[in-house]
Amino acid sequence: MHRELQAKITKLKKERCLDAQKLGEFHSKNQQLREQQKILQEKIRELEDRVRSGPCDRCSVTEKQIKKTNSELEDTNQKNLSVISELEAERKTLKDENRKLSLELERLRRSSSPQNVSSETEEGMIPDSPHRPLSLPVASKMKRRKEQNHVRYAETPLSFSYPEPKRGEPSVPFSCNGKSVLVAETCEMDVTCIADEFRRPADPERVSSDDDKSNRNRSFACVEVVRKKDERRKLKGHYCKECEIYYAGLPEEERQKKMASCSRHRYRYIPPSTPENFWEVGFPSTQTCVDRGYIKEDDQPDVRIRRRRPYLAMFSPKAKSQKHKH
Incomplete structure (x- = not known):
């Protein structure tokens, strides 16, 4: 019994020692936790004081930047709105x-529609003429240029009574012996002298001129403008001397038909005073080419296909020498 009691006492002593050790550990841990709590409380106080004092430096910088960007955006918006x-x-x-320009253009078109013929005289001015065209809008000029398709000529008789020139006006020398002068509907020309050999009498039905202007006595070559389009179409054109000589051997009907279908620059637009051999300058006629040997006709044409024929240069001296040898 005594041994059992001693064993129990030793056992209780060991347990008591262990409990004392545990209490010491708990006490040390409690002390550490209290110290940590004190540190945390101090940090909390510092943070509260900082919050109460105001924002931090970084926050203030970011706020300043945000305000600056907002002000710049507002300024740019104001500038954009003003622009x-x-x-x-x-x-x-x-x-x-x-x-306004469209209305003015329409008004000019309406006003220029009854005066197309009078405006053609200004548009087709000869460069050497003393009269100069007026400066008009480009659109009306383009319109009149489209409408101005043909230039016709008419012959008007001139009176032989020449009044004395007025003082201060230069006297115009006039040495024409003819009774008719070529008239264009586009511009006023200078004094033109027409030889008798090139003069062609005009039909009275196709010559159109104003009675008031024809009755006036003038000491210069007068240009009469044919106003109406129908009368301009009835005007008789002048054939050049080259065409007359070229179609002289044909019958009358065929000759008139050929000359009517002739190119416009020879038939309608060239005055009757075209000099002889005028069209041979740079472009000789067919008969001249034949006489000079530029055009050669083969008396015995080759039966072979044309593309297989040997090429002979017309103007080379070698071809002529080879032909003389044969």
Whole structure:
């Protein structure tokens, strides 16, 4: 019994020692936790004081940057709005100007429609003429240029009574012996002298001129303008001497038909005073080419296909020498 009690006592002593060790550990841990709590409380106080004092430096910098960017955006928006308003105002003014110009263009077209023939005289001015065309809008000029398709000529008789020239006016020398002068409907020409050999009498039905202007006495070659299109179409054109000589051997009907179908620059637009051999300058006639040997006709044409014929240069001396040898 005594041994059992001693064993129990030793056992209880060991347990008591262990409990004392555990209490010491718990006490040390409690002390550490209290110290940590104190540190945390101090940090909390510092943070509260910082919050109460105001924002931090970084936050203030970011706020300043945000305010600056917002102000810049507002300024750019204001500038854009001002530029947009200016562009809209300019667009409105341009629209008004465009409307005014279109109305003026229509008015000019309407006003120029009854005066197409009179405006043709200004548009087709000869460069050497003393009269100069007026400066008109480009659109009306383009319209009249499209309408001005043909230039016809007419012959009008001139009176032989020459009044004395007025003081201060230069006297115009006039040495023409003819009774008719070539007249174009586009511009006023200088004094033109027409030889008798090139003069062709005009049909009275196809010559159109104003009675008031023809009755006046003038000391210079007068240009009469044919106003109406139907009368201009009835005007008789002048054939050049080259065409008359070229079609002289044909019958009358065929000759008239050929000369009517002749090129316009020879038939309608060339005055009757075309000099002889005028068209041979740079472009000799067919008969001249034949006489000079430029055009050679084969008396015995080759039966072979034309593309297989040997090429002979017309103007080379070698071809002529080879032909003389044969």
